[in-house]
Amino acid sequence: MMNRKIVFLLLSIAIFPVINSLAQDLPSDSTYIQDDKTDKFSLPQINYQWISFQIKAKITTEEEQPPQIQIFVVNRIDSIIYLNFNKSGIELLRMVFTPDEVIYVNKMSESYYQGGYEPLTSVVGVPIDFYLLQSLLNAVDLKGFTPELDFFEQDSLLHLTSPHRTHSSAKMNIMQQVLLNPDFTMAMNEITDLGLRYSLLARYDEYKMISGFPFYSKIRLEVESFDMVLEGELKNVKMNVPGPTTIRIPSKFTPLIDKQ
Numbered sequence: 001m002m003n004r005k006i007v008f009l010l011l012s013i014a015i016f017p018v019i020n021s022l023a024q025d026l027p028s029d030s031t032y033i034q035d036d037k038t039d040k041f042s043l044p045q046i047n048y049q050w051i052s053f054q055i056k057a058k059i060t061t062e063e064e065q066p067p068q069i070q071i072f073v074v075n076r077i078d079s080i081i082y083l084n085f086n087k088s089g090i091e092l093l094r095m096v097f098t099p100d101e102v103i104y105v106n107k108m109s110e111s112y113y114q115g116g117y118e119p120l121t122s123v124v125g126v127p128i129d130f131y132l133l134q135s136l137l138n139a140v141d142l143k144g145f146t147p148e149l150d151f152f153e154q155d156s157l158l159h160l161t162s163p164h165r166t167h168s169s170a171k172m173n174i175m176q177q178v179l180l181n182p183d184f185t186m187a188m189n190e191i192t193d194l195g196l197r198y199s200l201l202a203r204y205d206e207y208k209m210i211s212g213f214p215f216y217s218k219i220r221l222e223v224e225s226f227d228m229v230l231e232g233e234l235k236n237v238k239m240n241v242p243g244p245t246t247i248r249i250p251s252k253f254t255p256l257i258d259k260q
Contacts, residue, residue, distance in 0.1 A: 043140065043149075043160075043178075043180070043184075044139060044140045044141070044184065044185060044186050046077055047213055048077065048213065048239040049076065049240055050074070050075070050076055050077070050238075050239065050240050050241055050242055050243065051073075051074075051075050051138065051237070051238070051239050052072070052073060052074040052075070052236075052237075052241065053072075053073050053234045053235065053236060053237040053238070054070055054072050054073070054234065054235050054236050055070070055071040055072075055073060055219070055232035055233070055234055056068060056070060056232060056233045056235070057069055057070070057071050057230055057231070057232040058230070058231045058232070059228065059229070060228070060229050061227055061228045068087075069085055069086065069087045069092065070085070070086050070087065071085055071232070072084040072086070073137060074244060074245055075134060075137055076242070076245065078099075078131075078134070079098070079099075080097065080098050080245050081097040081098075081133055081134060081137065082094075082095075082243070082244060082245040082247070083095040083096075083097075092106070092107065092108055093105060093107060093108065094107075094247050095247075096245065096247040097130050097133060098130060099130040099131070100130075101114065101115060102114070102116070102117055102119075103247050103249070104256070105247060105248070105249055105250075105253065110250070110252065110253045110254065111253055111254050111255070111256050112249045112253045112254075112255060112256065113255065114249065114255075115257070117129055117130075119257065124198065124200065124225055124226070126192070126193040126196075126198055126199070126225075127171070127172045127174075127193060129172075135189075136189065136200075136202050139189070139202070139215070140186065141178065141189075142167075142176070142191070144167050145165040145166065145167050145172075145174070145176075146165065146166060146167075147162065147165065148162075149161060149162050149165075149176065149178060150162060157180065157181065157187065158179070158180040158184070159178075159179060160176075160177070160178040161176065161177045162175065162176050163175050164194065172193075173194040174192060174193055174194060175191075175192040175194060176189070176190065177190045181207075185204070185207050185216070186204055186216075187204060187205075188201070188202065188204070189201070189202045190202075198224050198225040200221075200223060200224070201220075201221070201224075202219065202221050202222075203219070203220040203221075204216035204218070205217070205218040205219075205220075206218045208237075210237045210239055211238075211239040211240065215234075215237055215239075216234065217234045217235075218232070218233055218234070219231075219232050220232075
């Protein structure tokens with residue numbers, strides 16, 4: 001089993017929490033958007049093949065408040081996510097996600113993990129896979145989920161909700177609430193597992209144009225089950241510029257989970 005500190009570092013890349021129940025009554029002053037108006041908006045889409053950026057991150061929990069760290073992120077869309085955690089130029093750990101597996105290498109403890117997403121899912125309390133992480137990092141809707149979100153407009157924001165969305169191949173059942181800004185960029189994405197009722201929350205702010213596309217410059221991620229909050233500011237955002245994605249497991253490193 002992973003110890004709590006290792007799991008905490010693994011979770012720091014993920015993203016999210018509980019705020020309110022997603023299955024709540026709609027406000028009486030809300031305005032429903034009829035079907036004939038659905039062509040007037042669209043959910044944010046990924047319109048690039050590569051994206052990379054640095055996050056100046058502050059991660060806090062109820063138990064401790066670690067110092068600020070830097071996270072270097074590279075995402076080749078639908079292929080690989082690379083994360084490098086460092087402090088003052090010293091690499092702490094490196095993670096690579098593909099649709100099939102997670103590779104985690106911690107240089108401080110000389111340990112590693114290579115395998116499926118189950119350890120992250122079991123601790124976070126929400127089913128996690130490559131595409132969920134990619135959606136959260138790029139501020140877009142989840143890929144492959146049905147049905148479509150219901151929507152209504154209130155206070156200049158577009159609210160999109162669903163009390164039950166499923167992904168048959170990933171065997172996920174979630175509640176979800178999304179808020180879109182007036183320009184249809186994502187302001188919030190909240191995901192709750194229908195089984196354990198734990199939630200993940202991502203908030204995005206201060207969008208800037210990068211290579212002709214709007215992209216957030218501030219992010220707040222909360223994990224309810226771990227009472228964890230990540231607040232970050234982005235810099236050096238690049239689109240369609242390939243970045244590093246390699247990871248190596250030194251032979252002297254020990255596995256975090258022994259294979260039976």
